[in-house]
Amino acid sequence: GAGVSQTPSNKVTEKGKYVELRCDPISGHTALYWYRQSLGQGPEFLIYFQGTGAADDSGLPNDRFFAVRPEGSVSTLKIQRTERGDSAVYLCASSLRGGWEQYFGPGTRLTVT
Amino acid sequence: DAKTTQPTSMDCAEGRAANLPCNHSTISGNEYVYWYRQIHSQGPQYIIHGLKNNETNEMASLIITEDRKSSTLILPHATLRDTAVYYCIVRVDGTGGFKTIFGAGTRLFVKA
Numbered sequence: 559g560a561g562v563s564q565t566p567s568n569k570v571t572e573k574g575k576y577v578e579l580r581c582d583p584i585s586g587h588t589a590l591y592w593y594r595q596s597l598g599q600g601p602e603f604l605i606y607f608q609g610t611g612a613a614d615d616s617g618l619p620n621d622r623f624f625a626v627r628p629e630g631s632v633s634t635l636k637i638q639r640t641e642r643g644d645s646a647v648y649l650c651a652s653s654l655r656g657g658w659e660q661y662f663g664p665g666t667r668l669t670v671t
Numbered sequence: 672d673a674k675t676t677q678p679t680s681m682d683c684a685e686g687r688a689a690n691l692p693c694n695h696s697t698i699s700g701n702e703y704v705y706w707y708r709q710i711h712s713q714g715p716q717y718i719i720h721g722l723k724n725n726e727t728n729e730m731a732s733l734i735i736t737e738d739r740k741s742s743t744l745i746l747p748h749a750t751l752r753d754t755a756v757y758y759c760i761v762r763v764d765g766t767g768g769f770k771t772i773f774g775a776g777t778r779l780f781v782k783a
Contacts (some may be wrong), residue, residue: 598775
């Protein structure tokens with residue numbers, strides 16, 4: 559079946575602009591995670607959804623970052639007033655009821671100029 | 672979640688076993704040991720997990736010491752395609768799911 563998909567694969571934006579990154583999880587997976595990965599580092603947890611609700615958003619760096627999952631499937635990570643330091647690969651993962659194995663998407667590479 | 676310590680990089684000859692160590696001396700009784708790997712330009716891929724017993728699947732074996740303070744991931748016959756960054760993670764699990772903290776991992780180079 560289809561894996562986790564993320565769009566766009568690449569996004570270049572200017573400092574101060576607003577961006578939205580989309581994640582389509584595996585059908586039936588109720589748990590969804592967002593991570594951010596900078597070059598040479600491991601993925602950094604941002605937020606975790608169980609169904610429609612954000613069960614843990616402790617990794618969001620500040621209030622410019624926000625994520626939604628209104629119908630418990632597709633999720634959107636929203637970044638306001640982007641800064642050059644936001645440049646990274648944003649990874650999404652889903653799992654069955656938050657179980658053992660997280661399935662990762664290919665990521666969205668965000669570049670803020 | 673407990674912290675893990677892994678070597679920064681390791682080399683392995685193709686066809687030989689790759690043994691990747693991980694220290695997690697502050698692990699709690701209800702924390703599982705997970706391994707993921709990340710091949711260049713791809714998202715991480717789940718490999719294996721365990722609580723206290725040794726585990727084996729089609730990808731690898733996981734050996735956990737009796738005191739659970741360390742573990743070793745074994746790739747029995749490494750291939751060039753196994754070149755990747757390998758992450759050892761400890762986390763609590765439940766039906767609600769819990770956040771996963773990745774460290775810097777071990778960069779494994781498999782050489783012909």
